[in-house]
Amino acid sequence: MDFERDDKDLNNPRKVDFDDLQNEVAGRQTGRQARFMPAGEASPEAERKKREAERAFRTQLELLLPxxxxxxxxxxxxxxxxxxxxxxxxxxxxxxxxxxxxxxxxxxxxxxxAKLPDGTLVFRDANGLVRRADGSVVEDHLAETIIWTGNExxxxxxxxxxxxxxxxxxxxxxxxxxxxxxxxxxxxxxxxxxxxxxxxxxxxxxxxxxxxxxxxxxxxxxxxxxxxxxxxxxxxxxxxxxxx
The missing domain is CATH 1.20.120 (Four Helix Bundle (Hemerythrin (Met), subunit A))
Incomplete structure (x- = not known):
């Protein structure tokens, strides 16, 4: 059949049939239901492309885990x-x-x-020495100003x-x-x-x-x-x- 004269006529039924058949043989997707190849039958090229597509969706981790x-x-x-x-x-x-x-x-x-007159916190240690929070010993004349309650x-x-x-x-x-x-x-x-x-x-x-x-x-x-x-x-x- 000579389809050259129908190339410009995209709605020519014979042209559409021919293109669909070639696409199915090659395994190309056209967006239309297969009309010529038996169900489940595809060309080797189509099968190869299908396998590649399936592998593309598997991660490298999925390939290693088996x-x-x-x-x-x-x-x-x-x-x-x-x-x-x-x-x-x-x-x-x-x-x-x-x-x-x-x-x-x-x-x-x-x-x-307890506190010194300037508000500095002081504590009495186990030996009775009065110390600031940093550990320094309070001078005697300042220690004498402290009023102890017994709850310190x-x-x-x-x-x-x-x-x-x-x-x-x-x-x-x-x-x-x-x-x-x-x-x-x-x-x-x-x-x-x-x-x-x-x-x-x-x-x-x-x-x-x-x-x-x-x-x-x-x-x-x-x-x-x-x-x-x-x-x-x-x-x-x-x-x-x-x-x-």
């Missing part, structure tokens, strides 16, 4: 990451509460503390509370730094489905999560990771208890 060894390692890292993230929230909640309580304790102590907090109690608030805030900063500088990047890396971490990289991520984990966070995790070498451990900030 490997049992990779999947086990990937899931182990994700479990450790999730446990650390949950522990972080619990630790920060506890620290926020303890900081608030300790600040109130300090405020109560300062409200009940001792210097050791006040210093213990101050040391405690300093340690709590330091632990809070360390925990937040671990969350932002370690867990955050780890979560971003593990979530990159188009460029997932290699098996070796997974080992590195897991090692970093465990080695840089603060002691307070470790105590909230359900697993018990191996301790990091001494040179790689973060500073262990102990929290002094309030008391005399």
């Amino acid at each position: 490997d049992p060894a990779y999947r086990e390692k990937y899931n182990s890292v994700m479990d450790a990451l999730q446990q650390a993230e949950q522990a972080i929230q619990a630790v920060l909640d506890d620290l926020t509460r303890m900081i608030r309580e300790t600040e109130q304790t300090i405020q109560d102590m300062e409200d009940n503390a 907090p001792g210097y050791e109690d006040y210093r213990s509370a101050q040391d405690r608030i300093d340690a709590l805030k330091a632990s809070q900063k360390e925990t937040q730094r671990y969350r932002d500088n370690t867990l955050g990047p780890a979560r971003d890396r593990m979530s990159d489905e188009d460029n997932p971490p290699s098996s070796d990289e997974l080992d590195g991520i897991l090692g970093t999560i465990r080695q840089e984990m603060p002691k307070a966070v470790k105590e909230h995790t359900t697993e018990n990771p191996e301790p990091a070498p001494a040179a790689e451990r973060t500073t262990d900030i102990s929290l002094p208890s309030l008391g005399g």
Whole structure:
């Protein structure tokens, strides 16, 4: 058949039929229902394009996960990451509460503390010396001006509370730094489905999560990771208890 003379007539039925047949054979989509090829039958070229399209919708991570060894390692890292993230929230909640309580304790102590004529807070230590909040000893002639009620907090109690608030805030900063500088990047890396971490990289991520984990966070995790070498451990900030 000669269709050249019909090229200008886009509504020519024979021209439309011919084009549709060629498109179906080649596997090209026309937006119209197939009319000539049997249902389910397509050309090799069409099948190839279909397979490529299906692969395009699968991420690189989906292509790696069927490997049992990779999947086990990937899931182990994700479990450790999730446990650390949950522990972080619990630790920060506890620290926020303890900081608030300790600040109130300090405020109560300062409200009940004795004062010099200029308003400087002073405390009597266990040896009977009168000290300012910074630990300096009050001169005798100034100490004689103080009126004691007997309800004043001792210097050791006040210093213990101050040391405690300093340690709590330091632990809070360390925990937040671990969350932002370690867990955050780890979560971003593990979530990159188009460029997932290699098996070796997974080992590195897991090692970093465990080695840089603060002691307070470790105590909230359900697993018990191996301790990091001494040179790689973060500073262990102990929290002094309030008391005399």
